[in-house]
Each structure stands twice: as C-alpha cells, then as structure tokens.
Amino acid sequence: MQPVHIVQGTAVPLDRSDVDTDQIIPSDWLKRVERTGFDKGLFAEWRDDPEFVMNQEQYLGANVLLGGPNFGTGSSREHAVWAIQQYGFAAVVSSRFGPIFRNNCTKNGLVAVEVTPEISDQLMAAVQADPTLELTVDVERRTLEVPALGIEVGFELSDAVQHRFLNGLDDIGLTMQNNDAIDAFEAGRPAFKPATR
Amino acid sequence: MSVTTLATTMQPTRSRRGTNSRVFIPPVKHNPAADNLHGVSNEPKTLSQKVWDEHVVHRADGEPDLLYVDLHLVHEVTSPQAFDGIRQSGRTVRRPDLTISTEDHNVPTEDVDKPIADEISAKQVDTLRANTEEFGITHYPMGDINQGIVHVIGPEQGLTQPGMTIVCGDSHTSTHGAFGALAFGIGTSEVEHVLATQTLLQPAQETMSITVNGTLPEGSTAKDVVLAILGECDTGGGIGAIAEFRGPVIEALSMEGRMTVCNMSIEFGAKAGMIAPDDTTFAYLEGLPNAPKGADWDAAVAHWRTLRTDEGATFDREVVLDGSTITPHVTWGTNPGQVIRLSDNVPSPDMFDDPVAKDAAGRALEYMGLTAGTPMREVPVDTVFIGSCTNSRIEDLRAAAAVAKGRSVKNGMRTLVVPGSGLVKEQAEAEGLHQVFLDAGFDWREPGCSMCLAMNPDKLKEGERSASTSNRNFEGRQGRGGRTHLVSPAVAAATAIAGTFATPEDLQ
Numbered sequence: 001m002q003p004v005h006i007v008q009g010t011a012v013p014l015d016r017s018d019v020d021t022d023q024i025i026p027s028d029w030l031k032r033v034e035r036t037g038f039d040k041g042l043f044a045e046w047r048d049d050p051e052f053v054m055n056q057e058q059y060l061g062a063n064v065l066l067g068g069p070n071f072g073t074g075s076s077r078e079h080a081v082w083a084i085q086q087y088g089f090a091a092v093v094s095s096r097f098g099p100i101f102r103n104n105c106t107k108n109g110l111v112a113v114e115v116t117p118e119i120s121d122q123l124m125a126a127v128q129a130d131p132t133l134e135l136t137v138d139v140e141r142r143t144l145e146v147p148a149l150g151i152e153v154g155f156e157l158s159d160a161v162q163h164r165f166l167n168g169l170d171d172i173g174l175t176m177q178n179n180d181a182i183d184a185f186e187a188g189r190p191a192f193k194p195a196t197r
Numbered sequence: 198m199s200v201t202t203l204a205t206t207m208q209p210t211r212s213r214r215g216t217n218s219r220v221f222i223p224p225v226k227h228n229p230a231a232d233n234l235h236g237v238s239n240e241p242k243t244l245s246q247k248v249w250d251e252h253v254v255h256r257a258d259g260e261p262d263l264l265y266v267d268l269h270l271v272h273e274v275t276s277p278q279a280f281d282g283i284r285q286s287g288r289t290v291r292r293p294d295l296t297i298s299t300e301d302h303n304v305p306t307e308d309v310d311k312p313i314a315d316e317i318s319a320k321q322v323d324t325l326r327a328n329t330e331e332f333g334i335t336h337y338p339m340g341d342i343n344q345g346i347v348h349v350i351g352p353e354q355g356l357t358q359p360g361m362t363i364v365c366g367d368s369h370t371s372t373h374g375a376f377g378a379l380a381f382g383i384g385t386s387e388v389e390h391v392l393a394t395q396t397l398l399q400p401a402q403e404t405m406s407i408t409v410n411g412t413l414p415e416g417s418t419a420k421d422v423v424l425a426i427l428g429e430c431d432t433g434g435g436i437g438a439i440a441e442f443r444g445p446v447i448e449a450l451s452m453e454g455r456m457t458v459c460n461m462s463i464e465f466g467a468k469a470g471m472i473a474p475d476d477t478t479f480a481y482l483e484g485l486p487n488a489p490k491g492a493d494w495d496a497a498v499a500h501w502r503t504l505r506t507d508e509g510a511t512f513d514r515e516v517v518l519d520g521s522t523i524t525p526h527v528t529w530g531t532n533p534g535q536v537i538r539l540s541d542n543v544p545s546p547d548m549f550d551d552p553v554a555k556d557a558a559g560r561a562l563e564y565m566g567l568t569a570g571t572p573m574r575e576v577p578v579d580t581v582f583i584g585s586c587t588n589s590r591i592e593d594l595r596a597a598a599a600v601a602k603g604r605s606v607k608n609g610m611r612t613l614v615v616p617g618s619g620l621v622k623e624q625a626e627a628e629g630l631h632q633v634f635l636d637a638g639f640d641w642r643e644p645g646c647s648m649c650l651a652m653n654p655d656k657l658k659e660g661e662r663s664a665s666t667s668n669r670n671f672e673g674r675q676g677r678g679g680r681t682h683l684v685s686p687a688v689a690a691a692t693a694i695a696g697t698f699a700t701p702e703d704l705q
Binding site: 016017018020022023026027028030031032033034035045068069070073074075076077078079081096098099100103104107108117158159160171172175176178179181182185186189190191192193194195196197 | 255320383390395396497669673
C-alpha cells in the first residue's frame with residue numbers, strides 16, 4: 001500500500017443512492033486473476049452512456065468520487081475498490097457506506113470519507129454547479145475541507161487505519177508481530193474444533 | 198420506508214461497545230478463550246459477544262481486536278490475488294488444515310464433464326486448483342460429489358459448528374451464523390491476511406437483536422421472514438452491528454430455514470447474523486462427517502449450550518416483528534429493501550416520505566419496467582431460478598417440488614433448478630425430486646452459484662424478468678438489463694406454473 005496523506009482535487013458527482021458493488025464493477029470483471037486492469041470495468045454498465053457523469057468532459061481528471069447514500073453496498077468484491085482507484089480516484093465521499101466496501105478501502109489506501117447527509121447534499125449541488133470546485137481530504141487531520149464553501153468537517157478514521165495510511169503499512173506484517181500470541185491461542189483451542197484434512 | 202405494515206420498534210440505545218474504538222477501550226486480555234470456557238466472566242453478554250471474546254488473540258488500546266479464525270472457506274473469485282500476494286511476499290498458508298476450497302461462482306451448470314468453455318472462467322478455476330495444490334488445501338473441483346456453493350458445503354460437511362469464527366471472501370458467509378457461529382464476508386486483502394496468519398483484525402461491532410414473535414401463517418417460509426426483516430431494516434439498518442435473530446418464529450425454523458435468514462444479513466448491512474444453537478442445531482450436526490465424535494461431542498455440546506445471550510444482556514439496537522403477519526413477500530425494486538407482500542400492488546414513489554427513498558423508488562420502477570399500482574400477481578415473469586446460497590438446500594428443493602408435482606410450467610417459461618452441492622443433488626435425486634421437476638418442465642442442473650450472479654452462462658438477457666430464490670435484485674445482477682424479483686422457493690415454483698407472481702395457494 002502506498003502512503004496517503006492528502007487528497008486534493010476536484011470531484012465527480014455521482015448523484016444516486018444505493019450504488020452497490022455490482023454497479024461499481026459488474027461480475028463479468030471478477031474473472032480476472034490479476035490485481036490490475038479493473039479501471040475499464042468501473043461502472044461498466046453505465047459507461048456506454050455518453051451522458052453518464054464520468055464521461056462528461058468537465059469532470060475528467062477528478063480524483064474524488066462523490067457518491068450518494070449507501071455507496072458500496074452488496075458483495076465483498078475488493079475489485080470495486082481496485083476499479084475506483086485504478087480509474088484515478090483517491091477518495092470517496094458518501095453519507096453512508098456499505099460496510100465491507102468501507103473495510104476494503106482501508107486495505108488499499110482509498111480514503112472513504114463519511115459525512116452527514118446535509119454536507120453530502122451540499123457538496124453534490126456545489127460540484128454539479130461548479131465542476132472546478134476543489135476539495136481537500138486530509139488523512140492526518142481527518143478532515144474534509146472545501147474552502148470555497150467554507151466547509152471543514154471531520155470524518156471517522158480509526159487510529160490504526162490512519163497509522164497504516166500515513167505510513168503505507170501492510171496489515172499482515174503488523175499482525176505477524178503478534179505471532180507468539182497466535183501460537184499461544186492455538187495451543188489453547190478446544191480439541192473438538194474441526195479440521196479440513 | 199413503510200410499505201410493509203409490521204409492528205416494529207427500532208430503538209437505538211446507548212452503545213456498550215461503540216463503533217469508535219477510541220471511546221471504549223476494553224482491558225487487555227491475551228487468551229480469553231480459556232477464561233470464557235471456564236465461565237470466569239460474570240458480565241451478561243450477548244451470543245455474538247461470547248463468540249467474539251472467545252476468539253480474541255490480541256487486544257490493545259486504539260487497535261482493532263485480532264481474532265482467530267476457526268475456518269476459512271475459499272473459492273475461485275476472491276482468492277487468486279490473495280494467493281499471489283502470499284507468494285510474492287515469501288509467506289505461506291499458516292493453517293491449510295483449517296481452510297477448505299471449492300469452485301462455485303464460475304462453474305457451468307451443464308456439461309460439467311467437459312472443460313469450461315469460457316476461457317477467462319476456466320483460467321480462474323484452474324488458478325484455484327493450482328493454488329490449493331501448491332499450498333496443500335483440500336479442494337472440491339467441479340464434478341466432485343462434495344463440490345458446491347461454498348456456503349452449502351461448509352454446513353453439510355459438518356465443518357460449520359456453533360461458536361466458531363468462519364470467514365470467506367464472499368458477503369453471504371453470514372449463512373453459517375445459523376449454527377451460532379460468528380461468520381462474515383471479507384475482501385481479498387483479508388483473505389490473504391487469513392491465509393498468512395489465520396487471524397483477522399476486527400474493530401468492535403454493536404449488537405442488534407431481531408426478534409420475530411408469534412407463529413408464521415401457513416404458506417410462509419424463512420425467505421418471507423428475512424424479506425420482511427429487510428422491509429423493516431432497509432439496506433442500512435444493520436451497518437456496524439452483528440445481528441442476532443431470536444424469538445419463537447426463528448426457534449421453530451429448521452437449520453435450512455435458519456441459514457436462509459442468516460444468509461441475507463448483509464443485505465441490511467449487518468456484519469453478521471447469528472442464531473443461538475439449540476437441539477435443532479445439534480440434531481442436524483450429529484453424525485456429519487466433521488462433527489465431533491464420542492467424548493469430543495459431549496464436550497462440544499456442553500460448551501455449545503452456553504452460547505446463548507445471557508439474561509440481562511442488552512443490545513445496542515432492537516427490532517421486533519410480529520411473525521403471524523408475515524405473508525409471502527416479493528421484491529419490486531433494485532435493492533433487497535424494496536420489498537412488499539406478494540398480495541400488494543407495485544408501490545408508487547409518492548408513498549415514500551424520504552426524498553432519497555422516493556428518488557430510488559422512481560429509478561427502480563423505471564429499471565424494472567413496472568407501473569405503480571399494478572398488482573404483483575399480474576406481473577408476468579419469463580424466467581424462474583431456484584438455487585443460490587440462500588435457497589438451494591434439500592428442504593428448498595422439496596418445497597419447490599411439492600408445488601411442481603403434477604403440474605406444468607407455463608409455456609415459454611425458462612426455468613432452472615440448481616442444487617447447492619453435489620450432495621444436495623444426490624439426495625434430491627434419491628428422493629425423486631429431479632423427476633418431479635423434469636416432469637413439470639423445469640431444467641435440472643449441476644451445482645453452483647449459477648444465475649444468482651451471472652458469472653457462468655446462466656444469465657438474464659436485457660429486459661427479461663425473473664422470479665429468483667437468490668439474495669440480490671441489484672441492477673444487472675443476473676445479467677445486464679435483467680430484472681430480478683426475490684422470492685421463496687415455493688413462490689418461485691408457483692410463479693413458474695402460473696406465469697405471473699403466485700403463491701402455491703393461487704394454483705388451487
């Protein structure tokens with residue numbers, strides 16, 4: 001994972017609720033065995049429409065995805081996070097995220113910024129009115145700032161995830177520092193627990 | 198939304214274990230499993246807290262708990278990048294003996310003795326076979342009697358047991374919660390983490406109880422119960438919580454029914470869904486291939502009987518439904534919370550006060566090609582799918598066959614019956630269910646996920662409308678432009694015969 005401190009840029013306003021992971025990356029794209037190449041699959045079923053917001057010239061180059069409520073509900077496919085990142089987004093803003101999607105974001109350095117519905121609505125309207133509106137997501141301060149609108153709000157990011165984001169750390173290496181505790185736990189597991197071979 | 202009319206209370210109460218780990222820091226404990234087995238802790242706990250606490254390997258201030266994983270289920274779609282990561286970092290699989298693998302999402306349901314025709318699907322399946330071979334993981338390939346949908350094979354092999362932690366790179370892992378296991382879906386990075394360490398980092402979750410009182414009316418099923426719950430909780434009511442399903446209706450369900458209910462926990466956002474193990478659970482498990490035997494069985498049951506929410510334990514959220522009012526349900530929209538009674542009419546966006554719900558309803562009706570006010574019983578269906586990790590077990594097939602027996606599917610109707618595993622298929626054929634289906638004009642297929650998510654050749658075409666026993670009615674879920682309505686197996690079978698949404702009673 002690459003370290004992430006600040007995400008600064010413009011946003012794409014994806015103004016619809018309940019954008020589930022089947023919409024973010026349709027199942028045809030899940031057959032790949034590689035971790036890359038998912039950018040073209042992002043919102044694949046909507047991308048054919050030239051009017052689709054991501055196809056509009058004024059939003060090209062944006063690096064923040066502004067979603068409606070219940071963004072990323074549905075399946076556990078991490079491919080949804082990979083597709084969003086590989087397309088060029090570094091942060092996603094919504095008033096409510098699907099929980100597995102949100103957790104997957106934390107494993108890849110995609111910043112999921114949860115804001116109130118009021119802020120979300122305000123941002124959506126503002127970005128639709130002015131595609132050049134600049135947003136700043138500050139991982140260190142855990143804030144979303146939009147100076148032109150006078151917005152500066154905090155968002156939740158646990159200490160542990162923030163630490164990994166700022167340092168680009170891999171969970172597995174950190175967990176392996178607790179190998180002794182894992183060994184001890186295994187020694188105390190009840191004998192009746194099943195094994196697969 | 199309030200299209201259904203169930204008596205409900207949704208009461209957010211003070212959080213015992215807040216979602217923000219900085220607020221409530223539990224004391225450091227290093228192997229609480231042993232403590233809890235010996236009943237040291239006196240504080241009343243919920244079922245999920247007990248199972249959680251038994252698996253804490255490491256707990257520290259400001260960090261998520263490190264939980265031990267008793268069983269890791271692996272399939273072809275969410276694992277290749279994880280195995281790659283293991284290889285690239287020079288790590289290995291810590292506990293192949295606590296890991297089981299199958300191929301289900303991509304596999305065709307016809308001609309399974311031939312190679313998979315779709316090259317990309319074939320590559321993904323071949324990759325899993327090579328990975329499991331390399332790391333010494335037991336794998337059930339297509340055509341093997343033990344192969345099937347990952348959430349069907351765990352329970353039928355007796356690998357799913359009460360009080361376990363079970364994970365899989367699939368959001369419907371909550372299915373295993375029917376046994377009183379703490380089971381949830383994980384992403385590919387976490388799959389790699391479990392392969393390497395047999396543990397997972399998990400922030401504390403809130404607790405949620407969903408109580409279904411009374412008794413179900415004749416003709417209503419576990420699927421209708423969970424669809425009614427979705428009507429109440431919508432797609433977000435469970436976010437940040439582990440749900441426990443309780444009450445007389447839940448206790449009266451078979452294990453298959455309980456799995457159907459727990460399966461859809463993620464559809465209202467819950468981390469997991471659980472049901473306290475009881476004599477129904479133990480009777481189901483006893484004698485299964487991997488169930489404990491002899492003295493181990495006695496020790497296991499003695500412990501499993503302690504896995505109940507204590508008197509005096511409180512939940513952060515509570516939902517109560519009156520089961521006696523739950524009639525057959527059907528979804529009308531493009532998320533599982535958009536659900537009504539089959540006897541209702543297609544709702545109008547005007548019925549929703551919340552502007553977001555109103556907007557979503559309008560969009561859903563347009564995608565689904567439905568007109569507000571149309572009775573659901575008059576909506577014509579062209580495809581019926583009976584299968585998926587929600588409803589492909591033997592009891593589901595029996596329920597559908599009971600409706601199909603002696604009847605014929607509507608002319609032109611496409612029907613797929615896809616058993617959940619090789620063992621389910623074998624059992625169904627031993628009971629003659631396949632002949633009932635074939636005589637009625639249904640297709641009888643080989644096991645797999647099939648049309649639930651359209652990764653194999655079983656797909657809806659643009660504009661086709663299905664009655665499906667699966668778990669998601671998202672746009673394009675069963676094929677681009679396809680329109681999915683979620684129903685129970687009995688309703689699916691009746692709909693195949695009537696040609697429009699119908700209950701078995703409608704066929705009389």
